[in-house]
Amino acid sequence: MSAVLETRGLCKSFGALTVAEQIHFRLERGARHALIGPNGAGKTTFVNMLTGRLTPSSGQIVLGGEDITALGQAERVKRGLGRTFQINTLFRNSPVLDNVAFAVAERKGVAGRMFRPASGYREVIDESMTLLESLGLAQDARVPVVGLPYGKQRLVEIAIALGLKPRVLLLDEPAAGVPSMESHRILAVLEQLPEDIAILIIEHDMDLVFRFAQRITVLTQGSVLAEGSPAEIGADSRVREVYLGERHV
Amino acid sequence: MQELLSSLVSVAFHGLAYGMILYVISVGLSVTMGLMGFANLAHGVFAMAGGYVMLSAMNRFGVPFPIAIAMAFVAVALGSMVLERLLYSRLYTAGELEQVLFTIGLIFMSVSVARLIYGTLPQPVYLPEEMKGQLQFLGRDFPTYRVFLIVFSIVIVGLLWFGVERTRWGAMVRAAVDYRAMAQSVGINTSRLFTLTFALGSGLAALGGALGAEIIAIQPTYPFEHLVFFLIVVSVGGLGSLRGPFFAALLIGVADTACKYWVPEFGAFFIFVATIAVLLWRPAGLFGRAA
Amino acid sequence: MSVNHAGGYIADPRTRPIEWLPWALALLCYFVAPSYLPLGSYVLTMIIFALSLDLILGYGGIITLGHSAYFGTGAYTAGILAARLTGEPLIGLAAGTLAAGLLGFVTGIVILRTRGLALLMLTLAITSLCFEVANKATAWTGGADGLGGFSVRPIVGLFKFDMFGKTAYLYCLVVLFASWWVVRRLVYSPFGASLTGVRENNLRMHAVGAPVYRRLVIAYTISAALAGLAGALLTQTTQFVGLKVLGFELSGELVVMLVLGGVGRIYGAFIGPLVYLIAQDYLAKQFPEYWYFFIGAILVMVVMFARGGILGILDAGIDRFRRGFR
Numbered sequence: 134m135s136a137v138l139e140t141r142g143l144c145k146s147f148g149a150l151t152v153a154e155q156i157h158f159r160l161e162r163g164a165r166h167a168l169i170g171p172n173g174a175g176k177t178t179f180v181n182m183l184t185g186r187l188t189p190s191s192g193q194i195v196l197g198g199e200d201i202t203a204l205g206q207a208e209r210v211k212r213g214l215g216r217t218f219q220i221n222t223l224f225r226n227s228p229v230l231d232n233v234a235f236a237v238a239e240r241k242g243v244a245g246r247m248f249r250p251a252s253g254y255r256e257v258i259d260e261s262m263t264l265l266e267s268l269g270l271a272q273d274a275r276v277p278v279v280g281l282p283y284g285k286q287r288l289v290e291i292a293i294a295l296g297l298k299p300r301v302l303l304l305d306e307p308a309a310g311v312p313s314m315e316s317h318r319i320l321a322v323l324e325q326l327p328e329d330i331a332i333l334i335i336e337h338d339m340d341l342v343f344r345f346a347q348r349i350t351v352l353t354q355g356s357v358l359a360e361g362s363p364a365e366i367g368a369d370s371r372v373r374e375v376y377l378g379e380r381h382v
Numbered sequence: 383m384q385e386l387l388s389s390l391v392s393v394a395f396h397g398l399a400y401g402m403i404l405y406v407i408s409v410g411l412s413v414t415m416g417l418m419g420f421a422n423l424a425h426g427v428f429a430m431a432g433g434y435v436m437l438s439a440m441n442r443f444g445v446p447f448p449i450a451i452a453m454a455f456v457a458v459a460l461g462s463m464v465l466e467r468l469l470y471s472r473l474y475t476a477g478e479l480e481q482v483l484f485t486i487g488l489i490f491m492s493v494s495v496a497r498l499i500y501g502t503l504p505q506p507v508y509l510p511e512e513m514k515g516q517l518q519f520l521g522r523d524f525p526t527y528r529v530f531l532i533v534f535s536i537v538i539v540g541l542l543w544f545g546v547e548r549t550r551w552g553a554m555v556r557a558a559v560d561y562r563a564m565a566q567s568v569g570i571n572t573s574r575l576f577t578l579t580f581a582l583g584s585g586l587a588a589l590g591g592a593l594g595a596e597i598i599a600i601q602p603t604y605p606f607e608h609l610v611f612f613l614i615v616v617s618v619g620g621l622g623s624l625r626g627p628f629f630a631a632l633l634i635g636v637a638d639t640a641c642k643y644w645v646p647e648f649g650a651f652f653i654f655v656a657t658i659a660v661l662l663w664r665p666a667g668l669f670g671r672a673a
Numbered sequence: 674m675s676v677n678h679a680g681g682y683i684a685d686p687r688t689r690p691i692e693w694l695p696w697a698l699a700l701l702c703y704f705v706a707p708s709y710l711p712l713g714s715y716v717l718t719m720i721i722f723a724l725s726l727d728l729i730l731g732y733g734g735i736i737t738l739g740h741s742a743y744f745g746t747g748a749y750t751a752g753i754l755a756a757r758l759t760g761e762p763l764i765g766l767a768a769g770t771l772a773a774g775l776l777g778f779v780t781g782i783v784i785l786r787t788r789g790l791a792l793l794m795l796t797l798a799i800t801s802l803c804f805e806v807a808n809k810a811t812a813w814t815g816g817a818d819g820l821g822g823f824s825v826r827p828i829v830g831l832f833k834f835d836m837f838g839k840t841a842y843l844y845c846l847v848v849l850f851a852s853w854w855v856v857r858r859l860v861y862s863p864f865g866a867s868l869t870g871v872r873e874n875n876l877r878m879h880a881v882g883a884p885v886y887r888r889l890v891i892a893y894t895i896s897a898a899l900a901g902l903a904g905a906l907l908t909q910t911t912q913f914v915g916l917k918v919l920g921f922e923l924s925g926e927l928v929v930m931l932v933l934g935g936v937g938r939i940y941g942a943f944i945g946p947l948v949y950l951i952a953q954d955y956l957a958k959q960f961p962e963y964w965y966f967f968i969g970a971i972l973v974m975v976v977m978f979a980r981g982g983i984l985g986i987l988d989a990g991i992d993r994f995r996r997g998f999r
Contacts, residue, residue, distance in 0.1 A: 184880070210882030222880070224873040227681060234682040235870045236881040238863050244883060250686035250861040257863075258682055275683055297881060421790055472977065478789065479736050483932055484976045486925050490969030498962045606922055610801045617794045647809050654802040658795060662783060665791035 135198065137162045137331045138183070138214075138301045143192035145178060145355075152178045153189070154356040160301060164331045167346035169339075171375060175355040176335045177219065180303050184216050185209050197300065210239075215299030217290045219306045219335075223278045230274040232289055233261040236296030261296065268292050268322055284315040291322060302326070304334040308341055316341060343367070351375070391522060393640050399528040400597055401635020402535035405628050407590030408615040409542065410583020416559045416622015418474055418576050423485040425587060425612055426605035427492045431458045432588025433600035434496065437505045447510040454592040459585030466580045471573065489605045496602040504599035531593055538589065539628065546624060555579055559622040611638075614657045620670025630668065678731075678937040679860050680869060686861040695943050699846055703839070710838040716950050717845035718907045721852045723931045723942035725899035728856060730928070731937030732865060733892045734872030735785070738924045739796030740900055742780075742803045743773040745919030747901025749820070752914035753813055756823040763828065766848070766905045773901020774894055781893035785886060797921065804919040819915030834910075841910040848906055852899060853939075859895070860939060868892055869937075929972055935984030944983050 138160040145153040152175045160166055168176050181187040183194060185206040194202045201209055224232050238244035238257045252258070265271045268288050273281060278289055287307065294302055307323065308316040320341055326332060336342045342349065342363075349366045351358040359369050366372055411425040432454040439445035439453050465488075473481055509527050516523040546552035554570050566572050591600070598608060615634060619627030634653060641652055660668065702713055722744055729735050747769030754765050784795040807814045814820055827833040834840045859865050870878045871885055878885050908914045917923060926949075934945025949968075957964040979986055 206879045207882045207884055210880065216880060218877075218880075222874055222877045224870055224877065226678070226873055227869060228683055230683050231681045231866065231870075235867065235878070235883070238682075238867070239882045244863050244867045245888065247859055247862045247864040249863075250684075250858075251680065251682045251863045251866045252684055252686055252861070254682070254863065261682070293877070293881060415790070421793070469973070469977075476976075478793075479730075479932075479936075480976050482736055482738070482793070483928065483972055486929065487969045487972030487976065489925075490929075490972065491966050492969075494962045494965035494969065497965075606925075610797055610921070613794050613797060617790060621790065649805050649809055651802065651805050651809070654798045654805065657798045658783075658802070661787065661791050661795055661798070665787045 136160055136195075137164075137197055138333075139195045140183070141193040141195070143179070143182060143194065144190045145175075145182060145187065146190050152355050153182065154354075156192070156352075156355075156357055158350065158357070160331045160333055162300075162331055163328050164333070165345060165347040166331070166333045167342045167349045168333060168335045168352060169337070169342060169349060170352035170358070173354075174352045176352055177305060178355075179352065180216065180305055180333075180335065183303060184214060210297060210299075213298075213300035214303070215294040215297040215301070216303040217294045217305055217307060219309055221283075221286050221290050221310075223286060223289055223293070225279040226277050228275050228277055229265065229270055229281070229289055229292075230258070230261050232278055233264055233292045233296045234258065236293045237261050237264075240297050264292055264295055267325065268295075269318075284311045284318065287311050287319065288322060291319075295326075299330060301331045301333070304332065306335055306337065308336065308338045313338075320345060388522070389643065393643055394636060395524060396528065397636030397639035398632065399531050399635070400594075400639055401632035402532055402539075403590050403594035403597055404611060404615050404635055405590075405631035406535050406538060407587045407594070408612045408619075408627055408631060409539075409624065410580075410586045411612055412616045412619060412621060412623060412627045413555065413559075414580055414583050415616060417555060417579055418470075420470065420474060421478065421481050421485065422470075423482060423609060423613075424488040424492070424605065425584075426609050427489060428458050428462055428584040428587040429591030429594075429598075429608075429612075430492070430496065430600060430602075430604040431461070432585075432591035433595045433604070434500065434505065435588070436592035437507065437595060437600060441506070441508065447513070451589065451592055454588045455585045458588035459581040462584035463577055463581045466577050470580070471576070474576075489609075493602050493605060496604075500602070502602060504601040505595065507596045507600075509596070527596060534593065535590075538586070542586070543624060551575075551578070614653070617667055618657060618660050620667030623667070623669045626667055626669025678869060679857075679939050680732075680862075680865045682866060684861060688857075692940075695940075696846075696850070703842060703846075707837060707839070710842040712950070712954055714838055714841045714845045714910050715907070716947055717842070717849045718903050718910065719927070719930065719946040719950060720943055721849050721903040721906065722900055722927055723934070723946050724852060724856050724939070725896045725903065726927055726931050727936065727939065727942045728859070728868075728899070729893055729896040730931065731941070732860065732868040732872060733889055733896075734868075734875075735889065735893065736793055737796040738793060738921060738928065739798075739800035740896075740927060741919055741921070741923040742796075742800040743777050743897035743900035744904035744907075744923070745800075745803055745807065746776050747773040747904030748908045748914045748918040749807060749814055749904075750901070751905035751908040752820045752823065755825060755909070756820060760824050760826040762825050762844070762909050765825070765909055766902060769905025769908070770898045770902040773904065774898030777897020777901075778890070778894040781890045781897070785889045785893060800919060800921060800924060804916065804921075807916055807919055815915075817916060819913060821913040823912065825909045825912060834912075838910070845906060845910060848902065852902065856899070857939060864888065864891075872937075929968060931982075932975060933971070933982050935982035938984050941982055941984050948983065 136159040140156055140158040143153055143156040156179060170176055178187060182189045185204060189202065193200055196209065196212055196214060201212065224235065234257050237260050241257060243254055243257065262271060262274060265274055270285065270288055270292065273285065278286060291307060308319045311319060316338060323345055334345065346363055349363055350360045351366060351372050353375050358375060359366060359372055407429045411422060414420060414422055435457050436450040436454040439450040440447065445453065473484055513527040513530055515526050517526050517529050546555060554575055558570060558572060558575060611634065615627050615631045619630035638650060638653055641648060641650065702709065726740050730737065750772040751765035751769040754768050780799050784792055787795060808816055825834055828844060832840050867883055867888055870883065871888060875885065904918055930945040930949045931942055933949055934943065935941030953964060975982065
């Protein structure tokens with residue numbers, strides 16, 4: 134099975150500081166993949182390179198067989214790459230529906246239209262509402278995002294990315310900042326995501342990682358330490374050492 | 383040939399004087415923008431105030447020149463401290479629009495106060511006796527006051543650079559400019575640092591305004607008219623940098639003088655074109671760091 | 674809590690009854706207060722100017738102190754055209770709008786690559802540049818004395834400009850109506866919504882694949898063209914154009930007017946200039962210096978305490994009123 138997203142020898146340095154070293158990474162279609170590692174391991178840097186926010190020093194990024202290394206953020210989005218942010222990056226004073234509608238409208242190519250009123254684009258609004266319903270946010274559609282509790286805002290964060298109907302979805306710590314009692318809602322949403330989307334999540338919440346992921350990649354100090362199924366990773370002593378500082382006896 | 387050389391020297395000399403004044407006025411703006419991230423468009427107000435204080439002291443109360451200059455510095459520095467504590471400090475975390483609006487409001491208020499107290503005409507500048515006349519150097523005449531201005535400014539700049547490089551205060555400023563959040567967690571009392579630095583920057587502006595009253599006339603429209611040039615010095619030089627604005631100020635001083643002398647039909651046209659070009663090439667300024 | 678900017682996907686685009694109030698008031702003024710018509714024309718012109726700024730500042734989130742560059746370009750284009758070629762007003766309007774729009778496009782593609790202070794600086798530099806050009810090119814612009822002595826022909830050959838400013842007033846009103854219609858359509862369209870998105874979260878707009886730069890350039894160009902339209906209108910109704918139309922002071926005053934009324938709300942651009950200019954007309958005559966001080970103080974206080982401007986204060990009042998009913 135060919136990978137839907139792949140990096141080959143991806144490297145990034147800021148002067149003498151190397152934050153990514155020879156990262157070879159594959160994401161299969163329909164994957165449920167997690168990227169874990171201690172703080173400062175370079176996970177967000179990696180995602181920023183995938184989305185085009187950061188230019189790699191060397192290496193290639195291939196999406197659906199196409200080399201996208203030189204493309205900008207908007208072009209990658211058009212080719213089906215969506216992401217969420219570790220810190221809520223929302224349109225705070227706009228209603229929840231609008232937040233999602235921005236993404237849907239861009240995808241449908243109508244976001245630049247200047248004559249008909251936006252509220253007349255029923256296709257956009259209906260699709261956005263359907264999306265909100267699937268995340269349990271329908272009743273908040275008219276509420277400005279800033280008025281929602283943090284946990285719900287985190288769901289809006291995901292909703293916007295879903296509005297893009299991506300083939301690949303990169304979730305940067307979707308449960309970050311959400312009280313652990315509520316993270317099950319996030320997990321429930323993740324589990325219901327369409328099967329054919331390839332999902333990569335960065336997470337620190339090991340509970341969520343081990344319940345959600347079918348494959349795990351461990352990143353430390355900018356390079357891949359280990360990769361495998363949750364069972365393999367859980368048993369890997371090098372991983373335990375990195376996380377818990379255990380000495381291999 | 384003799385004439386060309388003569389005018390070159392003249393342009394260089396007067397450009398240098400103008401540039402030094404521009405720097406002394408603008409350096410405070412560079413530091414506060416780099417340090418507090420605050421776009422203080424009202425900076426020209428402090429320069430104007432310094433000019434008014436000095437000229438009032440000399441013209442109305444017969445205060446001798448050196449004391450009047452000192453008064454300008456102290457009065458404006460103290461006044462700016464009050465403003466900073468009461469008003470500016472509340473806006474450090476506010477958005478750019480709020481900062482711009484606030485400073486425009488300050489400009490409006492001070493322009494009208496200046497007009498009310500002093501009227502609309504530029505203040506006359508009566509140089510002290512010792513500074514009148516010319517100095518002979520290499521067979522050429524140079525206005526004494528401007529020589530004094532250049533020398534004095536160099537001294538001030540030297541003291542400033544020394545202070546920032548060698549003193550503890552300077553180290554704190556540099557640290558805070560580089561990493562505001564880090565500086566706070568290291569225990570630097572940033573709000574006190576801001577107030578002191580703001581006062582120093584405003585005091586320097588007042589000094590520049592007072593000393594330069596003969597070059598940049600002191601009148602109520604001062605903050606509007608010259609804002610562009612102070613901002614050009616800072617943005618072309620680089621926010622938060624000390625040396626960048628120095629070179630930018632000298633460049634602009636000489637270029638402006640040259641243009642006004644040789645192509646007066648164009649005036650400051652080329653300066654603006656050059657500024658636009660530089661900012662497009664390097665938005666953070668020639669010596670600034672990209673935020 | 675309700676959303677306080679016009680436009681978006683859930684907003685009802687139909688014109689609410691209260692939106693006809695400004696036009697009713699404007700017409701009333703025509704019949705009831707004929708001596709105020711010259712001031713009225715000026716207010717209407719400034720409303721168009723404020724609308725243009727609202728597009729780029731209130732919606733796009735681009736802070737500019739140089740919008741008078743486009744206003745002035747439109748003003749001088751109309752003036753020079755009237756003085757040298759033809760006094761036909763509609764052609765002058767079109768020329769002014771086009772010239773300003775072109776300048777807006779050229780400067781927009783260049784400066785919208787930057788942000789923050791660099792952008793603000795560039796807007797200041799551009800307007801200073803235009804000012805300097807107008808100041809020095811005395812053969813064309815009259816320099817510091819300004820350009821006058823041209824006459825404006827009757828509109829479409831029928832409506833002659835009279836001494837009392839009646840024609841001028843209705844002329845401004847019609848042009849404002851057309852501008853308002855265009856801006857309102859734009860604001861409620863998906864394009865307008867995406868501008869709001871750019872203002873609220875530039876980063877996320879990029880992340881949803883919006884061509885942010887292109888949208889901003891388009892908005893900036895339209896905004897500049899509209900400002901030029903206002904400038905041309907001013908020249909034609911006052912039969913004079915001077916350096917003030919290009920000054921940084923005018924840009925600053927415009928920002929004040931818009932913020933006073935309320936940014937990003939369309940009608941803030943109506944209320945702000947109205948209140949500001951009427952107050953100025955009344956107070957500035959009696960106490961000119963105090964007026965300026967007063968405005969500065971109001972601005973400082975708005976920033977400290979009332980960021981939404983007049984409309985924001987009204988909103989808060991209405992909210993409190995509604996809550997009192999529960």
